[in-house]
Amino acid sequence: MTTVLHILLYAQILLCFFCLYRVVMGPTIPDRMVGIDIFGVLVVGICAILTILTGRMFIIDIGIAWIILSFIGTLTMAKYLSKKKLNE
Amino acid sequence: MNSTSIITVVLLCIGVLFNLFGCIGLVRLPDVYNRLQSATKCVTLGTCSILLSLVVYFGFNDTGVKSLVAIPLLFFASTVGAHALARGAYYFGVKLGEGTVKDDYKEQVEIEEKKQQLHEIP
Amino acid sequence: MRYIALYIVLFGFWLLLTFSLATDNLIVGAVAALLITPYFGNYFVKDVGKWVQPHRYVWLVIYLFIFTWECIKANFDVAYRVLHPAMPIKPGIVKVKLNLKTDMARVMLANSITMTPGTISVDIVDDYIYIHWIYVSSVEPEIYSRKVAGRFEKYIKMIFE
Known part of the structure; x- marks a missing residue:
């Protein structure tokens, strides 16, 4: 079981690099913001897998805090984007 | 390997598989709104499946209940964030990509921006 | 009425997140919910009687x-x-x-x-x-x-x- 968990953990970390590709290559600012938002949700998955793998209970608390902070960051950036223009 | 571990591993595999579909969509699809669609749906349900596997593994002690609380929290945060990003991107001026059939939102945004300009001048 | 419902919801959420019934934990949760309630009571749902x-x-x-x-x-x-x-x-x-x-x-x-x-x-x-x-x-x-x-x-x- 530990081997399978390790494989899934590395797969999840690989998916984070997909998001980073979108953050680096995205043509406009909203593209990059979508990448960062999805990155935040994937980190919660990593926290959950690490909780099973190491058996330390506090890691899921980090996941819950990460959900709320990522949500606030996304809302702030969306509010900022709706007041700006692409060509200025 | 008892039955609890097997259910846990199956739920984890389903979750990571859905995350993979969402991330492939994030890389492949052509414009912001389509990327937001695939990424939000698949990654949210995949992560919910991973958290559900924690509930199965630990049972109803403190970690299980915490991950059960995290599921609706993640759900509301993800959907409201997607709505805010789509609206912000449209007001920012990102046009819908090629092959678009219908766009009803354009008139509404133009009316809103005209109202803002009228409000700013005096 | 809205304020009392919001207080109960916040306190229950705190108990689920910490998941222990020790006395100091209960006191901290009650005080924190009491501090938050007057600020955000206006944004809570209107008809609590439906619940x-x-x-x-x-x-x-x-x-x-x-x-x-x-x-x-x-x-x-x-x-x-x-x-x-x-x-x-x-x-x-x-x-x-x-x-x-x-x-x-x-x-x-x-x-x-x-x-x-x-x-x-x-x-x-x-x-x-x-x-x-x-x-x-x-x-x-x-x-x-x-x-x-x-x-x-x-x-x-x-x-x-």
């Missing part, structure tokens, strides 16, 4: 099952569109009229639309909701209104209104 009517919970359970099924269908739909080599997408933004009146019901309908196959809600202005659709199968307003919002509207009307 004690039991038939709404029956409809909520039925709605949850249907919603989970639609969610899983949505994921396979997205997976098909992403993995297909030609990517069969035909995106567009459509406008659908709402029949719901209260704010809570509208928020829940928008969230449900975001998680169902191929649709994501962009904005609500007055009585219309704007929806980005990844595959616009028809341009007739009656057909797509029924396709997009008709599945959930009657259940949400039963639960929240």
Whole structure:
């Protein structure tokens, strides 16, 4: 079981690099913001897998805090984007 | 390997598989709104499946209940964030990509921006 | 009345998050909920009396099952569109009229639309909701209104209104 968990953990970390590709290559600012938002949700998955793998209970608390902070960051950036223009 | 571990591993595999579909969509699809669609749906349900596997593994002690609380929290945060990003991107001026059939939102945004300009001048 | 309901919800959420019944934990939770309540009581739901009517919970359970099924269908739909080599997408933004009146019901309908196959809600202005659709199968307003919002509207009307 530990081997399978390790494989899934590395797969999840690989998916984070997909998001980073979108953050680096995205043509406009909203593209990059979508990448960062999805990155935040994937980190919660990593926290959950690490909780099973190491058996330390506090890691899921980090996941819950990460959900709320990522949500606030996304809302702030969306509010900022709706007041700006692409060509200025 | 008892039955609890097997259910846990199956739920984890389903979750990571859905995350993979969402991330492939994030890389492949052509414009912001389509990327937001695939990424939000698949990654949210995949992560919910991973958290559900924690509930199965630990049972109803403190970690299980915490991950059960995290599921609706993640759900509301993800959907409201997607709505805010789509609206912000449209007001920012990102046009819908090629092959678009219908766009009803354009008139509404133009009316809103005209109202803002009228409000700013005096 | 709203303030008392918000206090109970916040205290219950604190107990679920910390998950211990020690005395100091209870005192910290009670004081923190008491500090938060006067600031955010104005933004809480208006009719708290609806929460004690039991038939709404029956409809909520039925709605949850249907919603989970639609969610899983949505994921396979997205997976098909992403993995297909030609990517069969035909995106567009459509406008659908709402029949719901209260704010809570509208928020829940928008969230449900975001998680169902191929649709994501962009904005609500007055009585219309704007929806980005990844595959616009028809341009007739009656057909797509029924396709997009008709599945959930009657259940949400039963639960929240």
